[in-house]
Every structure is written in structure tokens, then in C-alpha cells.
Amino acid sequence: MSVDQATVRRVAHLARIAVTEDEVAHLQGELNAILAFVEQLGEVDTDGVEPMTSVIPMTLPLRADVVSDGDYAERVLANAPASEDGFFAVPKVVE
Numbered sequence: 001m002s003v004d005q006a007t008v009r010r011v012a013h014l015a016r017i018a019v020t021e022d023e024v025a026h027l028q029g030e031l032n033a034i035l036a037f038v039e040q041l042g043e044v045d046t047d048g049v050e051p052m053t054s055v056i057p058m059t060l061p062l063r064a065d066v067v068s069d070g071d072y073a074e075r076v077l078a079n080a081p082a083s084e085d086g087f088f089a090v091p092k093v094v095e
Helices: 005-014 019-041 073-077
Strands: none
Touching: 005 019
16 A cells, blocks of 8 residues: 555644645655555464463453442542532532
């Protein structure tokens, strides 16, 4: 796949990146090199290769899937500018 200069301008517009006319040719070469590398990766034979989550074998620690409130109400309310009866106190905004 090859990217032309119009595509470079379109990608820059979509990404909201200001690109001068002098930079378009350079970016075209950069994008074409990236796409060539991705195409090269597509040629790698991955048959029989198990998906991995890490480069070293490991098991993730699991915890019980139980519902709780965290039991941190006092610590959470300590961050509030004002609290009342265990709740955040906020100014009234609707009359």
C-alpha cells in the first residue's frame, strides 16, 4: 500500500496536525515506511503460536468477585471540601 500526498494531508487534517507543504513529502515517506513494515509483519507465519499476555510465563493474581463499597467512606470524605452525615456537601445550584 502506498500513501500519496493527498492522503497525507487528509490524515493530518483528521489528526488536527498542522502540516506545511514542505513537510508533506517527508511525512509521505515516513507513512509509506510504516505501512511497509506492517505489511512485512503480515508475512510472518504464526500458525501454532499461542497468544501471549507477557513475554515471560506468568499467572495473574485473582481476587474474589464480590460486591463491596470498599469500606473507605472516611478516607473518601477526607478529600471533600465539606461533608455532612457521611455525604459530600455541595452548594445548592437549583432553586
